Amino acid sequence: MKTPGWTALTVGVFLGGLGLAKPPSAEACSGVACDPRMIRVPLPEDPVVPANVPALVMLPMGWPLFDSESLRLRTEDGADVEASLLQGRHGSAVLVPATPLTPGTRYRMEGHSPCAGYPEEWDTVSATFTAGPAVALPAASGTLRAAPEQHGPFQVFGGASCSTEVEGSQVTLGFTPSPELVPFLPWVHWALDVDGQPWASAPHGAVGPAGTLLFLDRLQYPHALLTVYSVCEFSRQQPPPTDPGLAPGTHVATLRPVLEQSGTPLSPLEVFFELTCPENEPEPEAPRSEGCSQAGGGLAAFGLLATLRLWRRGPRTNRP
Known part of the structure; x- marks a missing residue:
């Protein structure tokens, strides 16, 4: 086949x-x-x-x-x-x-x-x-890995404006289906959880034999199945994103494939990944006039006072 x-x-x-x-x-x-x-x-x-x-x-x-x-x-x-x-x-x-x-x-x-x-x-x-010909129903799902995070601009979907461009961190999850799953992929639907909470889903046939996402209506599915992200910043000249994504930090993603009406469950796949946002560098403090320090001021005043006293007293003369 x-x-x-x-x-x-x-x-x-x-x-x-x-x-x-x-x-x-x-x-x-x-x-x-x-x-x-x-x-x-x-x-x-x-x-x-x-x-x-x-x-x-x-x-x-x-x-x-x-x-x-x-x-x-x-x-x-x-x-x-x-x-x-x-x-x-x-x-x-x-x-x-x-x-x-x-x-x-x-x-x-x-x-x-x-x-x-x-x-x-x-x-x-x-x-x-x-x-x-009939083939054995799959029990193994395949493998899941996380690519290195990428920083830069991307689109966050959802809301009245359809999408908003943001700056942030993204991680692409790489899925490789098991050989026994490939013949049945057209009838598999998908869910991706992050830290035990729903993140994304995709309908039957959305994932191809190479493990890539073949199609997805981002209006209906704002989160792509195999992409996780964290929004770090966005332009104030446009509407804010409807979804800030995940908090920066270490997370675990769980991919759950389901073969429609199969009595043989497919194993979920897990992988850890990290999202980070660059820390804003603190603005340098404006230089300020130090003036006279307490120690320096005290010494200068003491010296000035001594000089004035000597000047007022004038030169001393020897009396017979």
Whole structure:
């Protein structure tokens, strides 16, 4: 089975990398309009799906853009395949096949969009794939490491202005999936905790075989899954960031992958990292006039007094 990468199939536009390269536009801050082209079906690039895949997913990008009750699994010739329909994380609709898929058979996932005003051919959202051989369900997640922290400008997302540029410290977490997890990555959703508190999440298929983040709508997910940060300062000429990030110091990050509807839990991964803010150098004190010191002043006054006394007395003369 080929697993070097995969494509998130969509009807129309694929929002790969949304928000990763640049902040969303002002229009994006008002929310995404109902558009059936904004629906993703995470599948491998081939697309060949393990016959024992626990569940299949259809995922809206920030909006319930489809009628989840209409989601069906069919063979290529149109025969219905028995499957349970569940509500999944991140607004997804989840199909759980009643029995393993048949290797070599072509399947089709399809549903209907409730968006009005679009051409009829856009009403049906679908994706096709072939069932491949069954493979062992993964139990190992992979490895997680923390890159050295980086200081400089970056965008903090959220708020009415979409994003704010700040100066601060960032650490990128490097994730390498285990080989046994790679074939199932399209159906894994993610959570990242820092010091036991939720920090970020990402929907199914957001992480690729190389362990990199493939896409993320930063309006919906202000924290990138594999980036942690601390805001050190920001320009007073712009609105303050809605989120200052983490406090400077040493922290522990815990990455939690979840394979949809799998009875075999994936192990969480932990790594320590440090964020720092440069200390502001104290302003030099303005020089001040020392005047006469107490000791010096006392000695000068004593000498002056002695001189005056001698002058007033004048020269002494010897009397007979």
